[in-house]
Amino acid sequence: MDRKKIKKQAKMLMKKHFGFLVAICLVSAMITSEFGGTLSWIFSQNNEAINEEMTALPSDLSTSKVLQDIFDDNLDAGEKMADEIKQKEISSVKNPAFGRSRGVFAALINSITSGSIFLSMVAAVNSMVGSESLAVLLLILLGLYVFLMFWFYVQNTYAVVLRRMFLESRTYQKIPFERFMFLSRVKRWTRASFIMFVRYVLYTLWSLTIVGAFVKHYSYLMVPFIVAENPDIKALEAITLSRKMMNGHKWECFKIDVSMLGWTILSSCTLGLSAAFFSNPYKMMIFCEVYVHLREKAKAENLVYSECLNDMYLYAKASEKTLKEAYPEIKNKDLNVKPLPGIRGFFANYFGILFKEGKAEREYQKESHKALEYASIKEEAEGNQYPTRLFTIPEENKRVILSRLDPARDYTIWSLILMFFIFSCIGWLWEVSLHLITDGVFVNRGAMHGPWLPIYGSGGILILTLLKKFRDKPYLCFILIFVLCGFLEYTTSYVMEMNTGLKWWDYSGYFLNLDGRICAEGLCVFGIGGMAFIYVLAPVFDNMIAKIKPMMLRVMCVFLLMLFGIDMVYSHYVPNVGEGITDYGED
Template sequence: MKTRKDMKRQAVACLKKHYFIFVAVCLISAYLGSEFSLSIRRLGIGVNPLDNVYTVNMGGLVVHQGLSDVVDKALQGQISEGRELSRQIRQQAIDDSKDDHPSFARTKGVLAGIINDISSGSIFVTLIAAVHSLLGSADVTMNIFIVLSFFMPLMLWFFLQNMFIVVSRRMFLEGRCYKKVPIRRFLFLFSVRRWLKTCWTMAVVSVFEILWALTIVGIFVKYYSYYLVPYILAENPDIGTLEAISLSRKMMVGHKWQCFVFELSFLGWDLLGLVTLGITDLLFASPYKVASFCEYYVELRHLAKAQEVENAWKLNDVYLYQTASPQDIAFAYGDVLKILKRPVEDLSEFTGFRGFLMRWFGVLLMYTKRERAYEEGQARLQRIAALREAADGEVYPSRLFPLPERAGIRIEPLRYIRNYSMASLVLMFFIFSMFGWLWEVCLHMVNHGVFVNRGVLHGPWLPIYGSGAVLILVLLKRLRAHPVKEFFAILFLCGFVEYMTSWVLEGLTGGKRWWDYTGYFLNLHGRICAEGLLVFGIGGMIVVYVAAPILDSVLRRIRRKVMVPLCIGLLCLFLGDLAWSAITPNTGTGITAPQIVTVRGEQYPQITTEKGSF
């Protein structure tokens, strides 16, 4: 068996090959609460605001109240009292945050607003009030929320949190032998139809650990007895629940103390994580630990097979630990190899202006029969390229997995390297514009309890969302194959668009602002800020790699004789709204930000009264 030093050295080499994907896996695990959640809590991210208790004044009596008290009042039908308590808790939380480190202030911003609404309970009061008015009974409402409060977290834990540990181990194990770990491997359990079975097994393990924790010995011993279950399921998710538990227990016989010492060897990294507020954990230590214990599992697996431990033969995923031979590849990927030997398919590349638009911007002027044939050919080539990676030994050969992957899974909608027709781009502009409008209207309703028609236009659309999505798809087309470059390019492009839009609107309307980030962390002239750019960056990545491909696949099914009139009709309505808003823009409370005036060197928001402004 290898020494700890050798296993750690191998883990570092593996981490260097797959650094970004491994860090992403651990970050997702931390946010889900599966593992490493302490790392993000040290940064103040993911800290549960629901647990806080605040000192508030209720009818002249100073008492300690929290979220649970707000919810209790609302469930008992005391909606007005619940709202007032929620308002006081919200204000107290904001005041307390001002006294903390400025980076964690909760006075401005979408994220701060959401945290304040949740921690104060205002969002729950609104929801409970709606259900209460619908049912007309406080008792029925209370029973419903009691059931939901227990059922929903349980389902999240059962279907996602517990299971994701197995997914992470699978991706780390595949990274040991192969050059690439594709993002699609996140759906590994779904593709082999063992998602629910894995969830059940991990849930049973958790129940066993809880029961054993009631005994003094079980707290320590059984933790290490079941230590290998996620790794066993990652290799063979078809194994029985009790078989996986029993196999882990037998493989750990004589190795529990060794595993404890191995964990203890990372103490230095844990202390460094405390000093760096979890930054080193997120960026290195967490994936380093997982990679190291994957090496440890591999060593124990070899020992179990050599000692013929009962059911060790069910650890049968050979190609998880070694690349396939040419004969095995020829057997599983013979059809792909035959296709690769053929001349590359001639897709009749477009020339001239149409070809220029397709190559540089991914735009199809019209989705004609020839263009449709070209897109279908591109889809075939991309599917073959994905299979070629497996045939060349660059990724895990899923066709050689002991369990057959589900046939008929459509990967076409997620083919993000594609060209978009003009009609499709126009409709996506309106879809994303309307989604942005709906998002901001709902957010304002949650924060303030009133409906406000957000945006400079009068119609149900915010063009900055739609234009941003379309510009990302068009201008950054050549970066789609490089997600890291795409992300930073999205940040720059969205920041430029938002800044220029704010500047132009302010100049055309005599200083009015429809958003103002003054006071936000890392803002530029109040027009853009780091928080907003981060949201745009994440949203842009979702648009490029998920939303736009799926929407385009759906829109392509609409007949041309329906698509063209629909686009023309929407454009006419939009242009009419644009002309009307140029004369009378949409303004008012909750729509435009108050102008900032300077009095004796101090800046104040301009207050509007019936007689004017001051």
């Protein structure tokens, strides 16, 4: 192998997907030990902060003593100490943004830092098995099982996923986020995890010998690359093939590692930053090139099991003819949707709003649906990303749920009006029920007197219309929902308080809150609810609304708008106030 040529090639390939490769290596540094030390400075700072917080507590109060009480079957003493720790931590919070007195997040953090979560778990299991000692033992075993499952399926297997992403990045311009789940899509995640587990066990046994750790590190170096190419291979076949491929090349790979020593020293001097943002992905790309070189050699020499290295499209793009045969529905490179004319076309294209439902609108929706299906496979059919239909193992069809529910659909103005009221009522029911459960009292929540909370309906309609162009990107859509709902809730709270002088909700004491107007806990609920609204509820409700006769639908909408308008005017002069609505004096 020409080491200089391989490094030069690796640097050139990194430029195509630099940010993406850095990101996936950072994930590896956080959840695995492959790039151990990269984030050690950050972790050490975090540990110091935790230690400072623990030393701030009196010496007789500590989570370790709570755990000791649990092991000594002295749950009453442990519960008392956990409560003292929790109260001490709540009172010591200096920044109101990190409140610890209210909300699910605060309760979770308090229960973990005080140790009360372990007491609750022991008590729950004890109620089922009737023995505190047995409950502690079962919880220890359960914790061990969860840890092992996480290691087996995530930490142990991420090396395969990481290498697959690097190998695809060598050949293709685009690597969609969903490719991280390629093992799941071909139903080979457990098999890949098992292969990496066998590799780990064999390497651990060899490490008990004098030179085994050094030699077998390089002998098994190609295993995750092999599994990334063909997750259908058997464990011993992958290990044997890796050993055969590395025969005569262990020393060369060792010299590559030695040549990276300067980067290791620089990483120490830069607190891991140089490794995180360059040398980690650089080193991974170098060994990707080593694997490609050794793979070609193995195929040429017909090494045992080399026929398993059969993913040819991972290294070279398929011909135009092959792609046309695999994607016959893609006849043209461009699929243009004929837009609606004038202002109707603007609102339909950018916001998904139809002011009426005529023949032209129905044809526009039909073409838009075809465009969505086309977009989901266009990049593959054009050779810009890996052609999943040409993979040696058939993958599950993408976007099955999205296609069935058709999230790209447009909504008539009447459907949007009715859904505004549906979700305003759902929000009202949610808050009234929550207050009823927590305080045992029925309270007509909201500033208005009717059974609706317009902030829920407004939020639903806004995310449905403003995020129309992002519906085909669920991950980005979730982030935008989070931001949009946070902005809407904060501004609504501010405007209502300025207009009335009353505070309609207060998140003070919640963990990660901003001026008591918004909090992370609420925004997470809005984010999940918003995703459900866009991809499931809105299409389902729209299908139901479409069954209502047009004239009846319009009459319903006009009637509801009239009631809403009357309530809004009346509530402006006689706002709905009182305990549980605007009275937060006891919080």
